[in-house]
Amino acid sequence: MAAKKILFLVGDFAEDYEVMVPFQTLLTVGHTVHAVCPDKKAGQTIKTAIHDFEGDQTYTEKPGHHFTLNATFADVRESDYDALMIAGGRAPEYIRLNPRVIAIVRHFAEAHKPIAAICHAAQVLAAASVITGKRISAYAACAPEVRLAGATYVETPPDGAITDGNFVTGFAWPAHPQWLAQFLALLGTKIEL
Template sequence: MAKILMITGDYTEDYETMVPFQTLLACGHSVDAVCPNKAAGETVPTAIHDFEGAQTYSEKPGHNFTLNATFSDVVPDSYDALVIPGGRAPEYLRLNEEVLNMVRHFFEASKPVAAICHGAQILTAAGVLKGRKCSAYPACAPEVRASGGTYAEIEVTDAVTDGKLVTAPAWPAHPAWLSQFMALL
């Protein structure tokens, strides 16, 4: 089974953090969930994003998600794959050079990477999308294109795999996204 790193942060999307974390564990994988400047046992607040007929998603308070590993202890070489949830966390996580270096490691080592929704913001900031097809929440499409990637316009329930990268627009895609990611593991 795979040893997986999940990089998350404050106001990560609730479903996009909880569901892959629990699903991957239930399937026998090991998942270390980390956040910069936080240690195992600390929490990150989550946000629930929903599609309720407005021009964009709504946001409600979610759960407190407990981290099970310490960011400063992460050695990227020791992991087989990477998961990047969406929500608001990627907006500030992409400013952290250590996060970006970790992400680059997985691409340089050709390890599986799964990113969903706004997680693409970290991929664009890391400069790893040039020539790659990437889905994301539609509001991230300009960033994907500006970084040299091809934005995959797919249904909100679909995912796309390009080499070792699996991406999806939002949590309604979990069955497709997680299935495609686990096929790479």
């Protein structure tokens, strides 16, 4: 397996597990991952938030960790990367307002490179207008935006994920085993046991 170079879009108050777990997992299997946030540089941090499902009508939110970025957003050349990953949480609602984020997402979609988006990251995909005609999973509160963007919202269980072409999407962090396995399959990553 050839190691891949993955661009990881994150931001302040991205969901903690949706940043930490995929970042560490992809590094563990030998891929290079550059975590970037608009207007921030390598060595700076983002604050994450922990979203839990505790029986309320929506998730609860608690302070997470300080996650150190390992690349500078302004230096991103999307053509240098094999795949894109976007964290969920609250970050997607504001990083999607950045024109450069939208251009990056469109590059990966138009080049048919693998794109993994979890939970609220579907907001970024919808804002970039790249999911028309696709089957997309996301946190249920994002379903209207997914549909308005011309995609079919797929109501997966919380631990569910789906692949449609070069897109791998999942409900939220409980979907990590399926979501990451499907993304690794798109990347051509083989894990020998």
